[in-house]
Amino acid sequence: MENTLIEKQLKAAADLNRIKLLACMKNGEVCVCDFVDVLGISQPAVSQHLRKLKEAGIITERKVGTWKHYRLVEEQTPLMKGILEQIEPVKGCTCGSDCTPIREEN
Amino acid sequence: MENTLIEKQLKAAADLNRIKLLACMKNGEVCVCDFVDVLGISQPAVSQHLRKLKEAGIITERKVGTWKHYRLVEEQTPLMKGILEQIEPVKGCTCGSDCTPIREEN
C-alpha cells in the first residue's frame, strides 16, 4: 500500500469518536441520529466525522427517506481489515426511534 | 484491545514522517542522525516523532556511546502487527557516518 493512503486511512481512524462510529457499524447499518446519542456530541460534529471516514474510503452511505444509513464498505484495504478486527463491535447503537435500519439481528 | 490504546497507537502511526521512520526500522536499528537525513526535518523534530512512537509502545531504544539506536519492539500489539505489515521497508537509512549500527545485512 502507498504510504499516503496508509496515512489517510490511519488519520481517519485515529480518533476516539471515529473508533466508536466504526464499532457501531460493525453490526451493520446505523443512521446518523443514532450516532449523535452514542457519542454525545452535536449532529454537525458527527456529520463531519462521518465525512472523514467516507473520504478515506472506509464507509459508505445509503439514503432512506429523510434518513441516511452509514455502513462499512465491503472491500476494505488490508490495512483497514487489520484495524477493524481490533475494534470491538458495539451493539444497540439505535436511539429507538423509527429510523431503525435494516440490519442483521444479533 | 482497549479503544484508548487503539487510538494512541493509531495517532502515533498516523503521520507520514513517522510512517517513514517505521519503514526504516523494519530493516533493523537506525540511529537518530540517519533519520534526520532521511526525513529532511530538524533533529529536534525527529526526536519528538521518535518520542511519540516510543510512548505508544511501538519502538524502543538503545544507547551506544554518544548515539542512540532505535528499533521496533519485539512484541507488537495485534493492531501494530497489522499496520507494520502494510508499511514497505526502506533500506539504506544510514547517512554513512560511523554511527552505523549493528543490523542484519540485506
Added chain:
DNA sequence: TCCTTATATAATTATTTACTTATATATGAT
C-alpha cells in the same frame, strides 16, 4: 404551500499537533 424533521455545509473558535530556534544534558576526545 408551509411546517417539521434529518442531515449537510459554512463560519467561527478552541485545541492539538508539528514544526522551528534556543538551550540543556551526556558522552568521548584532547
Added chain:
DNA sequence: ATCATATATAAGTAAATAATTATATAAGGA
C-alpha cells in the same frame, strides 16, 4: 577541565483538527 558531537527538552509559532453555533438543503406530512 575544556571542547566537540549526539541527542533531548523547552519555548514559541504556525498549521491542522475538532468542536460549536448558525444556516442551507432535502424529504415527508398537514
